[in-house]
Amino acid sequence: MILYDYILSPSCYKLRLLASLLDVPLELRAVDFHPGREHKGAALLALNPAGCLPILVDGDLVLTESAAILAYLAAQSGPNWLADGDPQAIALQQQWLSFSHRLAEALGGARLVEMLHFDGDLEALQSDGIAALRELEAALFTRRIAGGTFLVGDMPSIADIACFPYVALAPDGSISLDPYPSIRLWMRALRSLPGFIEMPGIHRLHELAPDPFAKDLS
Amino acid sequence: MTPDSVRNAWYPVGLLSDLNPDGKESLLLGETITIFGSDMGEPRVECGGRGLPVVPRFGHLWTSLGAPDKDLFTIPEADHPDRTLVDVGVVRVKCSPLRAVENFLDIAHFPFVHTDILGAESHPEVSDYQVKIRDDVDEVWATKVEFYQPQAAKSAGGGIMTEYMYRVPTPTCSILYKTCPPRPGEWDVIALFVQPLTEDLCDVWPWMALFDDESAMTDLIHFQQLIFLQDRSILESQIPKRLPLDPAMETPTRADLTSVAYRRWLKRQNYTYGAQLVAG
Numbered sequence: 296m297i298l299y300d301y302i303l304s305p306s307c308y309k310l311r312l313l314a315s316l317l318d319v320p321l322e323l324r325a326v327d328f329h330p331g332r333e334h335k336g337a338a339l340l341a342l343n344p345a346g347c348l349p350i351l352v353d354g355d356l357v358l359t360e361s362a363a364i365l366a367y368l369a370a371q372s373g374p375n376w377l378a379d380g381d382p383q384a385i386a387l388q389q390q391w392l393s394f395s396h397r398l399a400e401a402l403g404g405a406r407l408v409e410m411l412h413f414d415g416d417l418e419a420l421q422s423d424g425i426a427a428l429r430e431l432e433a434a435l436f437t438r439r440i441a442g443g444t445f446l447v448g449d450m451p452s453i454a455d456i457a458c459f460p461y462v463a464l465a466p467d468g469s470i471s472l473d474p475y476p477s478i479r480l481w482m483r484a485l486r487s488l489p490g491f492i493e494m495p496g497i498h499r500l501h502e503l504a505p506d507p508f509a510k511d512l513s
Numbered sequence: 514m515t516p517d518s519v520r521n522a523w524y525p526v527g528l529l530s531d532l533n534p535d536g537k538e539s540l541l542l543g544e545t546i547t548i549f550g551s552d553m554g555e556p557r558v559e560c561g562g563r564g565l566p567v568v569p570r571f572g573h574l575w576t577s578l579g580a581p582d583k584d585l586f587t588i589p590e591a592d593h594p595d596r597t598l599v600d601v602g603v604v605r606v607k608c609s610p611l612r613a614v615e616n617f618l619d620i621a622h623f624p625f626v627h628t629d630i631l632g633a634e635s636h637p638e639v640s641d642y643q644v645k646i647r648d649d650v651d652e653v654w655a656t657k658v659e660f661y662q663p664q665a666a667k668s669a670g671g672g673i674m675t676e677y678m679y680r681v682p683t684p685t686c687s688i689l690y691k692t693c694p695p696r697p698g699e700w701d702v703i704a705l706f707v708q709p710l711t712e713d714l715c716d717v718w719p720w721m722a723l724f725d726d727e728s729a730m731t732d733l734i735h736f737q738q739l740i741f742l743q744d745r746s747i748l749e750s751q752i753p754k755r756l757p758l759d760p761a762m763e764t765p766t767r768a769d770l771t772s773v774a775y776r777r778w779l780k781r782q783n784y785t786y787g788a789q790l791v792a793g
């Protein structure tokens with residue numbers, strides 16, 4: 296399986312992340328997204344006329360939507376990451392996958408404007424992004440009160456992986472995550488999964504720093 | 514009023530490969546500038562209807578708001594025809610331009626910010642090294658910097674002791690020379706060219722001149738973007754935002770001797786843009 300990849304892309308990272316969590320090897324093909332805009336060149340437009348990344352090629356199959364690629368990886372190698380059987384869980388998972396596109400547009404868009412000089416209406420993107428974060432915070436708070444940690448069901452699923460990267464990178468678009476405690480706990484739970492990998496701006500969990508107020512009892 | 518040393522310095526304002534004949538607006542030291550490419554290969558930069566001096570070099574276009582009293586620096590090592598020249602592309606960072614340069618000079622952050630790539634948490638030690646302000650060329654130099662690196666470059670096959678030299682030829686640019694894994698005896702050249710948009714906002718243009726016949730250009734670009742983006746999140750949260758030039762605030766340890774020299778050198782030439790002179 297070949298992933299056309301950009302190291303700074305949250306949409307590519309979510310696939311690298313799930314592949315690592317499932318221990319599935321991916322062959323990465325680095326695309327000069329910035330500054331080269333290679334995804335807008337003839338060769339990649341032939342693969343994905345939408346002119347964006349990621350693109351996954353597996354034999355004759357070409358997939359160009361990250362949500363579809365997550366489903367494909369999970370169906371092949373991690374069926375318990377995919378809701379199945381329970382109509383409500385299936386529907387909620389689909390809903391979060393769609394929601395992840397809103398995150399990508401708003402939070403991902405603000406980040407590209409702020410960080411890499413892309414065109415866009417920064418204020419509108421930020422305000423859409425904040426609205427989406429508030430929805431996510433409310434949903435995760437409700438889940439937490441009911442004893443859940445992840446978006447759907449008892450286990451992490453492709454719904455979590457689909458939403459996580461844009462949320463974690465919101466500060467790159469000058470959107471603070473300080474107001475969202477449930478989101479921060481959720482991100483911490485995802486970062487603690489065995490096989491978790493980093494990308495720039497999304498760090499592994501470190502040991503807790505020493506308590507600055509701890510009394511020296513020695 | 515901006516000091517002469519600030520107005521007369523050279524600054525990068527764009528990639529030569531990405532100039533627009535119709536003009537592109539940008540900021541330099543808080544002033545709006547317009548950068549024009551040209552099919553004739555004669556780029557121009559204007560500020561308030563006035564033409565500014567320009568120099569195309571190292572894959573970037575350079576300009577100055579004032580009348581530079583020195584030519585733009587050169588990097589003779591980078592001229593070797595076997596080198597791959599890498600335009601890494603712009604990254605905007607909400608930080609003081611001087612903070613961006615100072616972070617580039619600081620090797621002690623590698624194990625914690627570039628974990629398992631440029632440093633390992635198990636090997637945080639920075640050995641003794643030499644720093645001086647070279648009066649003959651008016652540059653800051655640090656030499657004999659040695660450090661253990663799990664993956665020193667895209668071309669590195671595994672962990673190695675890497676030797677570095679750091680050079681600051683102009684206040685918002687720094688160049689490092691480091692052990693070149695495929696060519697012992699030569700240096701890889703990695704530069705950070707910083708365009709100060711305002712005192713707290715900059716466009717950073719990393720650039721490299723490497724010996725690497727193996728890696729694809731895109732892999733080289735991604736490797737450096739990965740590294741620099743790890744720095745970006747640190748840079749945006751530094752406090753105080755502006756670089757303190759007041760010696761009273763310095764608590765030098767061996768690891769930041771280069772930063773001490775850099776601050777002293779800035780202060781000596783009254784380069785205060787992005788700096789703070791009073792504690793607090």
Ligand SMILES: N[C@@H](CCC(=O)N[C@@H](CS)C(=O)NCC(=O)O)C(=O)O
Pocket residue numbers: 616617618631664665666667689691703704719736737740741744
């Ligand atoms: N390609 C460089 C990346 C380094 C780089 O340009 N980034 C700056 C920002 S701090 C840095 O850390 N340079 C030190 C270094 O090159 O090791 C390397 O391999 O070491």
Ligand SMILES: [Fe+2]
Pocket residue numbers: 616617622623626627740743744
């Ligand atoms: Fe760094």
